[in-house]
Amino acid sequence: MYLKFPGRRARPLAVIGLSLTLGACTQSADIFDSVTTSSIDRKANVAYSASERECMARAMFFESIRSSREGLVAVGTVVMNRVNSPEFPNTVCGVVGQKNQFAPGVMTRKMNASGLPDVMAAADAVLAGERHPKVHTAKYFHQAGLTFPYPNMHYVLEAGGNAFYERRSRRQRREMAEQQQAVAAAPAQQQAVVAQAPTQQAPAVEVAQEIVPLTVETSAALLAFEVEQGKADAIGALIASQRRGEAPR
Numbered sequence: 001m002y003l004k005f006p007g008r009r010a011r012p013l014a015v016i017g018l019s020l021t022l023g024a025c026t027q028s029a030d031i032f033d034s035v036t037t038s039s040i041d042r043k044a045n046v047a048y049s050a051s052e053r054e055c056m057a058r059a060m061f062f063e064s065i066r067s068s069r070e071g072l073v074a075v076g077t078v079v080m081n082r083v084n085s086p087e088f089p090n091t092v093c094g095v096v097g098q099k100n101q102f103a104p105g106v107m108t109r110k111m112n113a114s115g116l117p118d119v120m121a122a123a124d125a126v127l128a129g130e131r132h133p134k135v136h137t138a139k140y141f142h143q144a145g146l147t148f149p150y151p152n153m154h155y156v157l158e159a160g161g162n163a164f165y166e167r168r169s170r171r172q173r174r175e176m177a178e179q180q181q182a183v184a185a186a187p188a189q190q191q192a193v194v195a196q197a198p199t200q201q202a203p204a205v206e207v208a209q210e211i212v213p214l215t216v217e218t219s220a221a222l223l224a225f226e227v228e229q230g231k232a233d234a235i236g237a238l239i240a241s242q243r244r245g246e247a248p249r
Contacts, residue, residue, distance in 0.1 A: 008135060039087040048092065048127045055093040058111065058121040062103040063141075064160035067114040069122055071160010078164065092127075114210030132157065138166045 048056075064071035082088035082095045089095050097107045111119070134157040141164040151173065155185050157164040168176065 012192060050170060052092040053120070053127060054128060055096040055107070057116075057119050058106050059096045059102055060122055061111045061113070061116070061119050062106050062109065064162060066119055068160040069118070070132065071162060072122035072156060073126060073130060074132040074135050074159045074162065075141070075166055076123060077132045077143060078128075078139055080126060080131070081135070081137055081139045088139070104233055132159070135164050136166075138164045140165050186191060 028194060040109065048232065058077055059076050060066075060072040064075045079092060079095050083090055089098060089113060093107075096102055136156060139158050140153075141162040143165045144158050144161050146163070151165050153165045154168045154173075155163055155165045
């Protein structure tokens, strides 16, 4: 895979040291990664030709460590993301054969490793709709371990000896930063709202105490319910003393 930036000459990156990494690999289905790459493109109902199947396998074969099924599917996902993008050719062979994009000789070199059946199986899976979920919409990758000072490179996955990334514009980076800040600030804002909310308490019940002067009429009301005789006598004594002008005892 090549990195291309406006105003800069395209530079091959994914193929740096590729002969060192691929030559020592052993290919077997038994040592494939256990990482799940089961994201399925439900819209992939296109019947691909034998030549496109070979082109997909070539991209995987020469661009990924062949002992890593995860890496193979990730490369295949990038190929299909490009096929579905208006920025690139709309066929598998058109994408893989595009100049200065994949490893030199990707369309002409022989694929003679013992792991070729595994590569073909991964190619079939991607053409049938399998996608690496972490690659998502990324359309670029380079050899893992390399770093670049470009702020528009947003990395999403490292697999099969490659680092996969999306290119994000300044506007997209700003919007993403704002979304992250909003998500980070949400818990603090919720806590502030809860802290500022008035505590709901049961309203205090004020009992109006009406002072009723003791008279003969009110004494009848006071004794209008069944009470103990001792209490009734005390109330009667209070009423009698008030009528005589005596101080209550």
